[in-house]
Amino acid sequence: MFDYMAGLGTWNWFILGVVLIILEVLVPGTFMLWLGISALAVGVIALAVTMTWQVQVLLFAILSIASVFLWRKLQGSNDHVSTPTLNRRGDAFIGRTFTLEKPIVDGLGSVRAGDGVWMVRGPDTPAGSRVKVVSSDGGALTVAPEA
Known part of the structure; x- marks a missing residue:
């Protein structure tokens, strides 16, 4: 060999x-x-x-x-370039405004954001209303009515 x-x-x-x-x-x-x-x-x-x-x-x-x-x-x-929201997808929506897909009833509803539907928490709001994402907690977004 x-x-x-x-x-x-x-x-x-x-x-x-x-x-x-x-x-x-x-x-x-x-x-x-x-x-x-x-x-x-x-x-x-x-x-x-x-x-x-x-x-x-x-x-x-x-x-x-x-x-x-x-x-x-x-x-x-x-090497120092990072994507701060890579593993926290919900954080990427903070500050953005979305239209409620399902109304927020008893503090829970949903919006279509990005490539999926996200559960939202916030004050009771009818479907079709515009809401602004104020924070993210795991798989749920916390929203407030758009001012």
């Missing part, structure tokens, strides 16, 4: 690079991509410059570490 791999020479790097990039597609995370690109770079360099396999492995390690760190540094500014 090792003799076969040694017989491929620099093509091992191209094969490794393609395999790592395919792995990146199957298991995303932008980590294998940089290892794959590093392997392809070593393959290209090995075609142009004669090197021992030890030097090639060392070059692969250096390029891999450098590319991962460089990518992390360049992406560092984007």
Whole structure:
């Protein structure tokens, strides 16, 4: 097996690079991509410059570490971007006005908001009235009549 791999020479790097990039597609995370690109770079360099396999492995390690760190540094500014209401969908409706789909009777009613129907809490109000969302509590929105 090792003799076969040694017989491929620099093509091992191209094969490794393609395999790592395919792995990146199957298991995303932008980590294998940089290892794959590093392997392809070593393959290209090995075609142009004669090197021992030890030097090639060392070059692969250096390029891999450098590319991962460089990518992390360049992406560092984007890591802090967040969506504050991602897991609190109701919070995204605070301050918005909706029309009651079902009247608020005994403190409960419903509105169509976003892609669904939301239960609302508030003072008794007839269907078709405009209400403003003042807060969110789990799956229910607290509303007040629009002024």
